[in-house]
Amino acid sequence: MSITRHGHPSVGSYFVFLFLRLTLRPLLSLWPLTEAGMSILPKLDAKITDKAPSPRGVVTEWVTLGGRRTELTMPAGPSRGDCDTAILYLHGGAFVVAGIGTHRGITGRLSRATGLPVFALEYRQLPEAGVGTSVADALDAYRELLTERGYRRIVVAGDSAGGYLCGKVIELAEGAGLPAPTAWIGYSPWLDLDADANPDRSSRSDSYLSIGKMRTLVPLLDRGPVALAGIRNLVDVDPRRFPPTILITAENEMLEPDAIVLAERLMAAAVEVQLHSYAWQVHAFPMLIEDLPESREALRLTADFATAAVRAARNTDTRGADARDEQVG
Known part of the structure; x- marks a missing residue:
């Protein structure tokens, strides 16, 4: 394992951090987690979805995956x-x-950097459904990619809550009779649903996340209709189930201590893992602020890592096929 700490932040990083600390953090702290308050948010995202332009160098189309609306992004030009x-x-x-x-x-930048199709799943979430339902949607999508759409290797990627869903797919795949993902890309992954499990967790130095707001949110996560399967804290999952893993965090963000513990456990189990911690960045910065040099570097690191993991898996498949051919011959 390698834990790489990236100091010497760009000038723009300071401005982004302070701006979000002064604006987004108070807004999120005050936003009511009531039915009315939560119901407004999907409507806002629907407007963003309709108006957000597609990134350069890719093409997109709407598909259905696991019964849920999904945007498929593919590199433009020759495969x-x-x-x-x-x-x-x-x-x-x-x-x-x-x-x-x-x-x-x-998703567009990942597709362009890796040359791979990216399926972005619109899974159910609050106030419609709790985390168990979100996990079920993610696992159904993963299953369909492997069993109906003909893909042999799947890289799971996600930020924050999406990182938790990736971890649950990794945990539950074997029990569902599915192969493990080829690699996992986690941008500031949320690994433990409970707010106070890790004594090192604090939001004092986080740009916009509040541990107090997380404590308010936690009881809502158990809402149905599908109960959460498996373990609540992904740090406790058998590390041997994890594929090659790369985690990107902001230094001293609220969720970083859990990522460090997970990386240490994967290292102890001889699982290939990298963790990159960036000073003066914000939670999930590669997704949130794409123009910063740190975001561009994090994207390159994760795309290169996924590409290498896919190449290694492909080579393993080829050697296995050659060995079987020799036995038959």
Whole structure:
């Protein structure tokens, strides 16, 4: 494992951090987590989805995946030759806000950088449904990519709450009779649903997340209609189930301590893992602020990591096929 700390932030990073600290953090702290308050947020994302432009260098189309509306993003121009691999992207937003429109930038850039199709799933979330339902939607989408759409290798990627869904897919895939993902890309992943499980967790230095607001949100996460399967805290999942993993965090953000613990456990289990911690960045910055040099670097690191993991998996498949041919011969 390597934990790489990136100091010397760009000048723009300071302005972004302070701006969000002074504006978005108070707004999120005051936003009511009532039925009315939560119901407004999907309507806002729907407007963003309708108006958000597609990133340059990709083409998009709407498909249905696991019974849910999904945006498929593909590189424009000739294929790079890998038609057996796809990325399943699961957006963040605390299981309450955000969606395909807010994340169109990161899915487009990931597709362009890896040369792979990216499926961005519109999973159910609050106030319609709790986390168990979100997990079920993510697992259904993962299953369909493998069993009905012909993909042999799936990279799961997500930010914040979407990172939690990626981890649940990793945890539950084997029990569902499915192969493990080829790799996991996690941008500031939310790993533990409970607010106070890690004593090192604090929001004092976080740009816009509030641990007090998380405590208010936690009881709502258990809303049905589908109960949460498996473990609430992904740090406690058997580390041998994890594929090659790369995690990007903002230094001292509220969710970073859990990511560090998970990375250490994966390292102890000899799972390939990288964690990159960036000073003076904001939660899920590669998705949120794409023009910063740190965001561009994080995207490059994660795309290169996924590409290498896919290449290694493909080579393993080829060696296995050659060995079987020799046995038959």
